[in-house]
Amino acid sequence: MFSRLLCALCLVLLFSAAASAGPVEGVGVRKLEAVDPVERKPMDAVVFFPSPDRTDVTSIGPYQVDASRSAPIGDGRYPLIMVSHGSMGSMWGHHDLASSLARQGYVVVSVTHVGDNFQDTSRIGTAGAIYGRATQISAALSATLDDPALEPHIDRERIGFVGYSAGGTTGLILAGGNPDLARLEGYCAKRSDDRHVCEARGRIGMEGAELGASADARIRSFVLLAPLSVIFPTEGLKSVAAPMSVYVGEKDEELSPEDNALALARDMPSKVSVEVLPNAGHFTFLAPCSPQMREAMPALCTDPPGIDRAALHRVINADIATFFTKTLDVQVR
Incomplete structure (x- = not known):
């Protein structure tokens, strides 16, 4: 697997994702004005974009972000990637992937999901959180196109x-999947040690259930990282046809790979690319931690033995760019 991914990294370094754009020397970052369609209140979102200016690392809270707030966006049109974090996460959780994609000619928009983030957990455990996340991505996408x-x-x-963990659920809904929320109780009966997902024994409150599953046909290609996908029965995946690439850690102790990512690949009506990363855990997919992050949140920053998160991310990030270049039919120089 790694020889193929390293080849992909070499190719990405040689080519830019957007043929009509000028040279990319750095990455710009700015906030995006967006509104949560469920509660009609402001929703935090951030945009990473290719810049013709050289940029350096910027400290944003506990994160060391490879982007500059003052950098201009490059000329031309770029493909767009939407990013959905895991439950109780934030729009900065995958900043290294966003910066990497921007350097390779993509605009990347990452949201903080209202009601399901590290500061606001008001909707967690409800149908509204599951369905609302998808509508939030669609709203942020519309806000980007209207900016x-x-x-x-x-x-x-x-x-x-790109969706991580609960963001994988979000991606499957956006791709046309229809979840059966009752399936989580059966899963949690077998996996009571899945601390975050099964804290309520898999019971999901029906508040917000009227939102329902809402696909977004504007999104043409999907990458799922350690997805929570057990709530999708085979029948609920029959309408999912977009290209999809799935990554999962072999040592994921938060979500069973067998019941989630691997079962998803077996149940999908179309072929799905699946990469099982040896020794990787669930949180390995989060951006490499700064010293401040490691001190404040060691559980999110500690990987199983043998994992160099920063080195692994360089390979995965390059492979994700290659996947999008192929599946979105992006012209390369």
């Missing part, structure tokens, strides 16, 4: 998605 500064630089025909 007068961003719209001239977005290729509307080339839009992809």
